[in-house]
Amino acid sequence: MAWRCDLTGKGPLSGHKVSHSNIKTKRRFMPNLRNVTLTSDSLQRKVRVRVSANALRTVDHRGGLDAFLLKAKDGELAPKMLELKRAIVKKKAAAAS
Numbered sequence: 001m002a003w004r005c006d007l008t009g010k011g012p013l014s015g016h017k018v019s020h021s022n023i024k025t026k027r028r029f030m031p032n033l034r035n036v037t038l039t040s041d042s043l044q045r046k047v048r049v050r051v052s053a054n055a056l057r058t059v060d061h062r063g064g065l066d067a068f069l070l071k072a073k074d075g076e077l078a079p080k081m082l083e084l085k086r087a088i089v090k091k092k093a094a095a096a097s
Contacts, residue, residue, distance in 0.1 A: 003030055005052040007059070007068065009076035038065040040084065042091045047084060 004011045010031045016024040032053040037046050041064055051059075059068045069077070069085040077085060 003033065004078070005031060005033060005055050006049045006078040006081050007051050007055040007072065007076075009078075010052050010055070040065050040088065042066050042088050042095075043084075049081070 002011070012031065013029040015027060015029055017027045018024055033050050034053060034056065035048065035050050036056060037048050038059065039046050047065070059065055062068045062071060066088050069081065069088055072081075072085070074082055074085070
């Protein structure tokens with residue numbers, strides 16, 4: 001399983017650990033990933049996702065999983081989330097007509 005957020009695409013960054021004597025050693029900054037279950041309001045089902053803590057706050061801020069997915073760019077989403085986004089768009093289009 002990759003260290004990548006399903007919603008934002010956030011992954012590990014690289015940098016240096018700097019000691020007191022200013023020796024630089026390579027290290028990785030891992031994202032704060034959490035396994036959570038989010039509910040899709042339009043599809044009436046629960047989805048298990050691996051998201052960063054920052055993305056979880058953004059989902060709450062935007063008003064839920066559906067609103068977040070509709071606003072998100074397709075290139076950032078994981079394949080599972082992209083499939084879910086297409087299902088939500090399809091359901092909303094069917095409800096509108």
